[in-house]
Amino acid sequence: MILVRQDTSPEDIEGMVISEAIVTSRGGMTSHAAVVARGMGTPATVGVNGLQVDYKNGIATIAGTELQEGDWLSVDGTNGNLYLGKIQTNDSKVNDDLSTILDWSKQEGNLGVYANADTPADFAQALKFGADGIGLTRTEHMFFKPERLLEMRRLIIAEDAEERKAPLEELLQMQQGDFYELFRLSEGRSVTIRLLDPPLHEFLPHDAREIAKVSDQLGIDPDYLARRVDALKEINPMLGHRGDRLAVTFPDIYEMQVRAIIGAALELHDQGLEIQPHIMIPLTGSKAEMSWVRGIVVNQVESLFSQQGIRLKYTVGTMMEIPRACLTADKVAEVSDFFSFGTNDLTQLTYGFSRDDVGSFMPKYIEKGILKADPFQTVDVDGVGELMKMAVEKGRFTKGDLPIGVCGEIGGDPKSIEFFEAINVSYVSCSPYRVPVARLAAAQAKIKMSKKKDVLANYVKS
Amino acid sequence: MILVRQDTSPEDIEGMVISEAIVTSRGGMTSHAAVVARGMGTPATVGVNGLQVDYKNGIATIAGTELQEGDWLSVDGTNGNLYLGKIQTNDSKVNDDLSTILDWSKQEGNLGVYANADTPADFAQALKFGADGIGLTRTEHMFFKPERLLEMRRLIIAEDAEERKAPLEELLQMQQGDFYELFRLSEGRSVTIRLLDPPLHEFLPHDAREIAKVSDQLGIDPDYLARRVDALKEINPMLGHRGDRLAVTFPDIYEMQVRAIIGAALELHDQGLEIQPHIMIPLTGSKAEMSWVRGIVVNQVESLFSQQGIRLKYTVGTMMEIPRACLTADKVAEVSDFFSFGTNDLTQLTYGFSRDDVGSFMPKYIEKGILKADPFQTVDVDGVGELMKMAVEKGRFTKGDLPIGVCGEIGGDPKSIEFFEAINVSYVSCSPYRVPVARLAAAQAKIKMSKKKDVLANYVKS
Structure with missing residues (x-):
């Protein structure tokens, strides 16, 4: 499973852990996605120009090629190359x-x-x-x-x-x-x-839907939570x-x-x-x-x-x-x-x-x-x-x-x-x-x- | 006329020029409102804790007191005090x-x-x-x-x-x-x-209404403008x-x-x-x-x-x-x-x-x-x-x-x-x-x- 996003933030950590590779359209060597992926030994290619992610429909477009959820993509984190399809890989070992x-x-x-x-x-x-x-x-x-x-x-x-x-x-x-x-x-x-x-705002939800969900979990008024989120921005x-x-x-x-x-x-x-x-x-x-x-x-x-x-x-x-x-x-x-x-x-x-x-x-x-x-x-x-x-x-x-x-x-x-x-x-x-x-x-x-x-x-x- | 806001940004400059005083809930000595006001010699009090501004209804609440548009407020920019009502003032002169x-x-x-x-x-x-x-x-x-x-x-x-x-x-x-x-x-x-x-994003509109207005002025597609605004964030x-x-x-x-x-x-x-x-x-x-x-x-x-x-x-x-x-x-x-x-x-x-x-x-x-x-x-x-x-x-x-x-x-x-x-x-x-x-x-x-x-x-x- 490969995570393809505009960029990542700390709240994506659980999704990052279970991904076999990470691809983002923004960022560089020390952006969140790159640092976390490196720490986990997960191949990552970040800052991909021309990558557009349509979250709603689960479609990523890279240099004109449209990928659906479930399509194969291979990622070489060393040189940053992306390959359509499935490439055979081997784990590196300490010999x-x-x-x-x-x-x-x-x-x-x-x-x-x-x-x-x-x-x-x-x-x-x-x-x-x-x-x-x-x-x-x-x-x-x-x-x-x-x-x-x-x-x-x-x-x-x-x-x-x-x-x-x-x-x-x-x-x-x-x-x-x-x-x-x-x-x-x-x-x-x-x-x-x-x-x-x-x-602290990195730990809080950012959009209205997430705010509604979290206020429900915490048993508090969503307007109150929205104000707190806003005040901490x-x-x-x-x-x-x-x-x-x-x-x-x-x-x-x-x-x-x-x-x-x-x-x-x-x-x-x-x-x-x-x-x-x-x-x-x-x-x-x-x-x-x-x-x-x-x-x-x-x-x-x-x-x-x-x-x-x-x-x-x-x-x-x-x-x-x-x-x-x-x-x-x-x-x-x-x-x-x-x-x-x-x-x-x-x-x-x-x-x-x-x-x-x-x-x-x-x-x-x-x-x-x-x-x-x-x-x-x-x-x-x-x-x-x-x-x-x-x-x-x-x-x-x-x-x-x-x-x-x-x-x-x-x-x-x-x-x-x-x-x-x-x-x-x-x-x-x-x-x-x-x-x-x-x-x-x-x-x-x-x-x-x-x-x-x-x-x-x-x-x-x- | 007194400008009361959460904070100011460069696009507020025209409103700031015609204001006789500026009051904001956020910011400090070198925030935008303070710097611009000082440059213009306009009294300003910034970072007012407990000031809430309800833009939609034109109401500002300061420490529990509700002010409507048109109400009198006097501002001492030297010590930061705010006074309800109209206080008599004199211009300072070079003698x-x-x-x-x-x-x-x-x-x-x-x-x-x-x-x-x-x-x-x-x-x-x-x-x-x-x-x-x-x-x-x-x-x-x-x-x-x-x-x-x-x-x-x-x-x-x-x-x-x-x-x-x-x-x-x-x-x-x-x-x-x-x-x-x-x-x-x-x-x-x-x-x-x-x-x-x-x-450059400081010069662009930020919310959907402004984006609609500006795309109309420029004769371009609002979705295109929204994407440009987003890309520059x-x-x-x-x-x-x-x-x-x-x-x-x-x-x-x-x-x-x-x-x-x-x-x-x-x-x-x-x-x-x-x-x-x-x-x-x-x-x-x-x-x-x-x-x-x-x-x-x-x-x-x-x-x-x-x-x-x-x-x-x-x-x-x-x-x-x-x-x-x-x-x-x-x-x-x-x-x-x-x-x-x-x-x-x-x-x-x-x-x-x-x-x-x-x-x-x-x-x-x-x-x-x-x-x-x-x-x-x-x-x-x-x-x-x-x-x-x-x-x-x-x-x-x-x-x-x-x-x-x-x-x-x-x-x-x-x-x-x-x-x-x-x-x-x-x-x-x-x-x-x-x-x-x-x-x-x-x-x-x-x-x-x-x-x-x-x-x-x-x-x-x-």
Whole structure:
């Protein structure tokens, strides 16, 4: 089954999971469809010019050819080609030769290679490819299963903290189960969990029919729900009320997530498995903000520890994805145990490019040579890279041993990995299927860098 | 007559011009309603919590009080208060004492003080307040008069460059007339004109009724227009297809604007008034981009000069509003005759804050002390200021005498002006009504800085 759409959004996740391939008319390398498909190892071709989808009649038209529901289409996600009809395919496997190369690479490389994994299935796949652990779990993807989405919606439309208590309690149970599974699979490897990141309106229904259905499910007035949906709408959601801004206005959501993370780690401690959870705050812009949110997190952790009379090691770090955080990284490091560059958002903000909207002009930029490459695919050394370098230097000025990772899409890009090695990043994290590529690239980058160092050493000796 | 709305957008400009005050339920210091009202000297209160507007029945409800169309309401734009009923008011005037202070300030200050002016009326007002010229003309505001909007829409929905020719020719005539008036009023003072900045969808109708009306005016199929409107929609318009990205995909729009600017200057040259137009490119992110767009501009200018056998002096500079441009300012300066900081967009991108959407969380940030002040009102020295300082240093490293201005809202803010003086900005540009404040602040900043220098001089002597 192939999902053919204009574009996808988080609420399509269940449909995406059961699709064998995904095709969209909008988007690029880092649009929702591409990122999610890559994470699941599902072939996807996005940004197909000339694809029209007629949802009502179940017809897709591609370059003049009309496809009905049920027609065969084959998708090559590597080069983006679409083929009419059914083409024979084989699954890729990790064979002994590849395992040997990956072992050598691990011995040679400096950079840790972690996986972006939101589900036990993702994580298991990443471990097969030799991932060192999880560098990024996006907790929001856990909220899109139908029964959870309902609780999440109940939470969002609640009038006050009191009304939020019941759905928060439900979500706590579910999230704790998710984290338990990831921690159990980790067998003590690092697992870094990012607290809720997207704006709340992403969880709400958008059109009148959906609003009617959901208000029925929740037993509320559809007009009231429509007003809530309208009130939460944003003109530029990427720059809106999301990330740790949600914690500043609704601290109870992050508090619930922290209780679920620590609760799961304590369960496993009882069973004899030592977990050190890494809790990651998204969208931090300043030391004051990080410090405030860290306070919320630490309070919850400490209260659980004293309730149970057990203490575990844990860290609280921050995404580095807002230019201002990079510019003031020496201050931010004072209240952060680690940094992890979110290169997708950092690139969006450094360029002023919306990754969902660049399709209308970026091809012309590449064609005319104004951009040498898509900065969402390979790090832009002069601009985004300059901010990253600054953040590494300032962060390590404050804390010499600060762990610094990269968990955006380019964490798995070989050319970018060479740059990360050069500026002394500690690890990268990428989708499971890119782990082997990243591992090899990390070793190559290390060898290249040490050769450069040798040249200098020889020069000094002569 | 008072305009009461949820928020305003560029297509409301005609209604805003004839309103004596503007009240909106959404937005903040730099939202559309606030910026436009400030420019026109119209009292405005924006972001009124608890204001509901029922457009269909012409009823506004504020904190439980229902107002009908025609009811009296008084607006204090300085403190944001609203008063039921009619309060007696007096216009503010420039008296002799104020003139004297402004003259002294002009003699003392280092910073040039220019106005953001889009119309002859704005400019005349600014000149009364002693502005040195125009630092920013936003050409898009000229496209919202009804007969022009129609041509602009014809332009946007055109299928190809050939179909765009006729509306471009119409717009050329109208724009040339606008620029002629501004240049004539300038009497040779500097006038800086920014080429088209907003995304094209801002000029199109949004709802079905408007689409029907406009398709009728343009004599086209409403379904076709609806599809065009839909195709141009963006998820994050602030980060989308706008600014000089429009020039890369549709160079003919900037070409038309350049011909109108140079055409107007040549007309005045014939009449004995020497104009040196300053042409400003918005949203530049790199040297390659600026260089490409500069090529488009210079080609048009030179072709007009050779047609007429006359040469005028002119400059082509860039807005500095994309973090990446600041980070690579040494390169960008190689192809720019001046820089002008667009602090609104630069602040949006450095913080990852949409100025239209911050209302939902910024009050909490201020309340909890996470933000000391609204960075759209007063420069954020540690973050945005750091990028500005870097851009000034890198730009002047390439060109020691590079003129560098600030034309965002904070160009008129006294505290920010002190910082601009300290980092060696050359001029500020602000709305006409803030010119006297900026002039005084510039003199105070200069005196404060030279006192600091004197302390050092004395210290060296002793």
